[in-house]
Amino acid sequence: MKNIIALLLVFITTNSFVEQEDAFTTGEWFKLRIHYGIVNAGYATLEIKEATRNNQKVHHVQGKGWTTGMTKLFFEVKDDYQSFFDKQTGKPYQFLRKIDEGGYTKYQEGFFNQNSNTVRVKDYKNDTENTYSVPENVQDIVSSFYYLRNHPKIDTLKEGESITIDMFFDNETTKFKLKYIGKEDIKTKFGKISCKVFRPYVQAGRVFKEEESLTVWISDDDNKIPVRIKASLAVGSLKADLDAFKGLKHSFKVKID
DSSP states (O other): OTTHHHHHHHHTOOOOOSSSOOSOOTTOEEEEEEEETTEEEEEEEEEEEEEEETTEEEEEEEEEEEEOHHHHHHSOEEEEEEEEEETTTOOEEEEEEEEEETTEEEEEEEEEETTTTEEEEEETTTTEEEEEEOOTTOBOTTHHHHHHHTOTTTTTOOTTOEEEEEEEETTEEEEEEEEEEEEEEEEETTEEEEEEEEEEOOOBTTTBSSTTOEEEEEESSSSOOEEEEEEEBSSSEEEEEEEEEEOOSSOOOOBOO
């Protein structure tokens, strides 16, 4: 499960920023229940708070992930991902990544300079500090989630079309590509939900079986929150379902048969 929760926090939704109403607001919170095969493996949450950076109010998002039950005994995960980003542009100011995944630990904090297109990363575990050049409009792993939720093209994509953004993660910039698959109604604990289905391209190898191993179901409404995630892993499979939510900006739509 190494880095699985981190990837979930990025892949669980789809959109960006532009002159349109945001899909989210301060106070939004939701939780995903994660299954590894038939085992209830853990949970992941994302919450939008408010903070101040550069003398202005910004979004402060905290994402947490943890294992439970028997999974915790064999492979304990305690992850804390945070991002501070501009309310208007979606550009990140700062990120924090503090993880413990089965004994693998990392504790980093990054500070973006959007004027010089650089990010200064402090590694508290290794007591190092480095500055990296990044493309314009680069996102961190958490801000990518919210940047994508307001994307101007998300509602006009045709089946097979993709959106690509630049994402800074693990001290390098990668291209994050998201392909639109189509629409599907799925049954949940809340009722039947209309969803748009997306397939993020991931790196095949130690974690994922192949590039198109991950599939994401996003609510086909103005909120665009994750409803279901499935992944074929190098060993086994993973599934995550929306378990709870509050503070959504828009009405959450449930279909009546």
